[in-house]
Amino acid sequence: MxxxxxxxxxxxxxxxxxxxxxxxxxxxxxxxxxxxxxxxxxxxxxxxxxxxxxxxxxxxxxxxxxxxxxxxxxxxxxxxISRTFQNLQIFFNMSVVENVMVGCHRLGNASMLSAIFRLPSMLREERLIRHKALKALEFCGMSQMRDKPADSLPYGQLKKLEIARALASExxxxxxxxxxxxxxxxxxxxxxxxxxxxxxxxxxxxxxxxxxxxxxxxxxxxxxxxxxxxxxxxxxxxxxxxxxxxxxxxxxx
Ligand SMILES: Nc1ncnc2c1ncn2[C@@H]1O[C@H](COP(=O)(O)OP(=O)(O)OP(=O)(O)O)[C@@H](O)[C@H]1O
Ligand SMILES: [Mg+2]
The missing domain is CATH 3.40.50.300 (P-loop containing nucleotide triphosphate hydrolases)
Structure with missing residues (x-):
C-alpha cells in the first residue's frame, strides 16, 4: 500500500x-x-x-x-496541497468569485510585465483562473453567488467559500x-x-x-x-x- x-x-x-x-x-x-x-x-x-x-x-x-x-x-x-484557515481569510471588498480566484493566482506563470501591460498571455491566464474558480464554486454549490460581494454572504457560506478557494488550485x-x-x-x-x-x-x-x-x-x-x-x-x-x-x-x- x-x-x-x-x-x-x-x-x-x-x-x-x-x-x-x-x-x-x-x-x-x-x-x-x-x-x-x-x-x-x-x-x-x-x-x-x-x-x-x-x-x-x-x-x-x-x-x-x-x-x-x-x-x-x-x-x-x-x-x-491547499488549505483553509481556522480564522476566515476572506477579502470582504471583493466578489465571491474573485475570492476564489485568489486561490490559484500564485500558480500563474504570467510575468509582472505582462500583467502590467495586460498582454495576451496574462489575459489568457486570467480567463483560465476564472474558469477554475467557477468550477470550484460549482462543486461547492455556490455558482449562483459568484458575483455577490463577499461581505453579503452569511457566515456559513463564507466558510464554504474558503473551501472553494482551496479547491481552485486543483x-x-x-x-x-x-x-x-x-x-x-x-x-x-x-x-x-x-x-x-x-x-x-x-x-x-x-x-x-x-x-x-x-x-x-x-x-x-x-x-x-x-x-x-x-x-x-x-x-x-x-x-x-x-x-x-x-x-x-x-x-x-
Ligand atoms: N506562532 C506561535 N508562537 C508561539 N506559540 C505558538 C505559536 N503558534 C502556536 N503556539 C503555541 O503552540 C501550542 C499549539 O497551538 P496550536 O494553535 O497549534 O493548537 P491547536 O491544537 O490548533 O488549538 P485550537 O484547538 O485552540 O485551535 C499552543 O500552546 C500555542 O500557544
Ligand atoms: Mg487550531
Missing part, C-alpha cells in the same frame, strides 16, 4: 512550548484523516508545518515521496482547519456531504475539527494530539473506546 503523505518525527517548539512533539503518521490516498485534540494540542501548528508556513525543528514530510520540509508555502501549493490534498466551527446543524450536514464528495473526486482530506459527531461519522482514521504528542491513532470506533482519549477529553472539561 502506498501513502500519499508520510510524516515522521515532526517537531516544532515555540520557546519552551513543544507545540508538535515527535509526531509520525501516514495518510492513504482518497481518505479522510482527522486530527483532534484539546485546545492548544498543536493541530494548527501541524497544518502550518505541512503547508510550509512554519518550518519544523526536525522531522520529515513526504508527499508523493517528495520531501516538503524546507519548501516555502507557494511551492507546497504547487505540489498539490489540489490532491486539502487541509481543513475547523470547517464546522460556527455552523448550524443543517450547514454541518452539508459540510460533511461536501467533504465526502471531495474524496469521491479523488481528493485526500486532512481534517482538524472539534465537532466529534462529524469527525466520527466521516473519518477513515483519527489521530489524537495532546500537548503536541500523538496520544492515539486509529479508526473512529477504536478512538472512541480508547481510555487514554476518554481521559484526555474528560480531563479537559
Amino acid at each position: 502506498s501513502y500519499l503523505l508520510e510524516v515522521s518525527g515532526l517537531e516544532k517548539a515555540y520557546g519552551g512550548v513543544k507545540a508538535v512533539n515527535g509526531v509520525s503518521f501516514r495518510v492513504k490516498e482518497q481518505t479522510i484523516f482527522s486530527v483532534i485534540g484539546p485546545n492548544g494540542a498543536g493541530k494548527t501548528t501541524l497544518f502550518n508545518l505541512l503547508t510550509g508556513i512554519e518550518r519544523p525543528d526536525s522531522g520529515s514530510i513526504l508527499f508523493h515521496e517528495d520531501q516538503l520540509v524546507g519548501l516555502p508555502p507557494f511551492k507546497v501549493a504547487l505540489k498539490g 489540489p490532491h490534498l486539502v487541509l481543513l482547519d475547523e470547517p464546522a466551527a460556527g455552523l448550524n446543524d443543517t450547514e454541518t450536514v452539508e459540510l460533511s456531504e461536501l467533504i465526502k464528495k471531495l474524496v469521491e473526486n479523488g481528493i485526500t482530506v486532512l481534517l482538524v475539527e472539534h465537532n466529534m459527531g462529524l469527525v466520527m461519522d466521516i473519518s477513515d482514521e483519527v489521530l489524537v494530539l495532546n500537548y503536541g504528542e500523538l496520544l492515539a491513532m486509529g479508526t473512529p470506533s477504536a478512538i472512541q473506546k480508547d481510555p487514554k482519549v476518554v481521559a484526555a477529553y474528560l480531563g479537559e472539561e
Whole structure:
C-alpha cells in the first residue's frame, strides 16, 4: 500500500512550548484523516508545518515521496496541497468569485510585465483562473453567488467559500482547519456531504475539527494530539473506546 503523505518525527517548539512533539503518521490516498485534540494540542501548528508556513525543528514530510520540509508555502501549493484557515481569510471588498480566484493566482506563470501591460498571455491566464474558480464554486454549490460581494454572504457560506478557494488550485490534498466551527446543524450536514464528495473526486482530506459527531461519522482514521504528542491513532470506533482519549477529553472539561 502506498501513502500519499508520510510524516515522521515532526517537531516544532515555540520557546519552551513543544507545540508538535515527535509526531509520525501516514495518510492513504482518497481518505479522510482527522486530527483532534484539546485546545492548544498543536493541530494548527501541524497544518502550518505541512503547508510550509512554519518550518519544523526536525522531522520529515513526504508527499508523493517528495520531501516538503524546507519548501516555502507557494511551492507546497504547487505540489498539490491547499488549505483553509481556522480564522476566515476572506477579502470582504471583493466578489465571491474573485475570492476564489485568489486561490490559484500564485500558480500563474504570467510575468509582472505582462500583467502590467495586460498582454495576451496574462489575459489568457486570467480567463483560465476564472474558469477554475467557477468550477470550484460549482462543486461547492455556490455558482449562483459568484458575483455577490463577499461581505453579503452569511457566515456559513463564507466558510464554504474558503473551501472553494482551496479547491481552485486543483489540489490532491486539502487541509481543513475547523470547517464546522460556527455552523448550524443543517450547514454541518452539508459540510460533511461536501467533504465526502471531495474524496469521491479523488481528493485526500486532512481534517482538524472539534465537532466529534462529524469527525466520527466521516473519518477513515483519527489521530489524537495532546500537548503536541500523538496520544492515539486509529479508526473512529477504536478512538472512541480508547481510555487514554476518554481521559484526555474528560480531563479537559
Ligand atoms: N506562532 C506561535 N508562537 C508561539 N506559540 C505558538 C505559536 N503558534 C502556536 N503556539 C503555541 O503552540 C501550542 C499549539 O497551538 P496550536 O494553535 O497549534 O493548537 P491547536 O491544537 O490548533 O488549538 P485550537 O484547538 O485552540 O485551535 C499552543 O500552546 C500555542 O500557544
Ligand atoms: Mg487550531
